[in-house]
Amino acid sequence: MPELPEVEVVRRGLVSWVRGRTIESVDVLDPRSIRRHALGTEDFIGNLQGATVTDVVRRGKFLWLPLADATPDAGPGETPRRPAVALMAHLGMSGQLLMQDPEVPDEKHLKVRFRLSARDGMPGELRFVDQRIFGGLFVTALVPTDDGGPGGLSESPVPLIAEEASHIARDPLDPAFPFELFYQRLRRRKTGLKRALLDQGLVSGIGNIYADEALWRAKLHYARPTDKLRRADAERLLASTREVMLDALAAGGTSFDSLYVNVNGASGYFDRSLNAYGREGQPCRRCAEAGIHATIRREQFMNRSSHTCPVCQPRPRNGRW
DNA sequence: CTAATGTCCTGTACGC
């Protein structure tokens, strides 16, 4: 279940394999994986064939490969022949981007194959594998951004952002994350804290797992009203998301059922240090250390599971906080 | 405009 740390692990893993290489051919084995490409399979392939990958860039959980035309650039002062575009990827629940030798048999859920120009010692194919098909690929325009580039943790940020990701907020690990703007928007909302954390337009990169982990770490309940949240609580919560994500990043991403693996196919192992998510019925570690017996509780919220400690994350009463 | 709900998907786990 890739969230920001997993997507960033994929980005870092991918960049040295694909930068500077040309897409020679594309196989779309399941058109459902490119359903967000409105103009269809032929147009998708036509946009990619012959294009050269210049970078791998991330905003929130969106990942894109900016493309350059394979043909020589237009002369000075002339307009480029084609508008700037990128190959966009979202991993959804179970998406993987794998570098693979052509000899390796197709994965069971292989959806799209890219044959790349040969390079010594490097696998010849980039493969998009996705079991649950919540993820997908499409071609998007690159457009100017007024907030200093895509941000994220990209190595070479360019002043262009993928159009389909331009509504996505910066993430908590982004040095340019605008805390004041975030806090003001949070206060203007009338909803629960977790719902706001999962809104990628407010703060990006957080999914169900890290939302539960960050709320646990900050000792905040998911239903805390956002319109009354104190600045200190918001700051602590943001710091908690950063800590959880940095731990996961250091471990190479989280993995639960081996659906998620990084670009080279290796699973992460951060799941062993989760404190709330998936720990229903088990003791709250923080309370246990204080000599208090408390059991992690799982509740349905927003059609998904929320994990809290009833002792150190008390439910708000009448919204009076 | 905001907030909340429904939809897309497949594989696994589990009760009977």
Place this chain on the structure above:
DNA sequence: TGCGTACAGGACATTA
């Protein structure tokens, strides 16, 4: 054993 059902959830469309 097989069958049905619940569950996992990111992003966006739809509804209120």
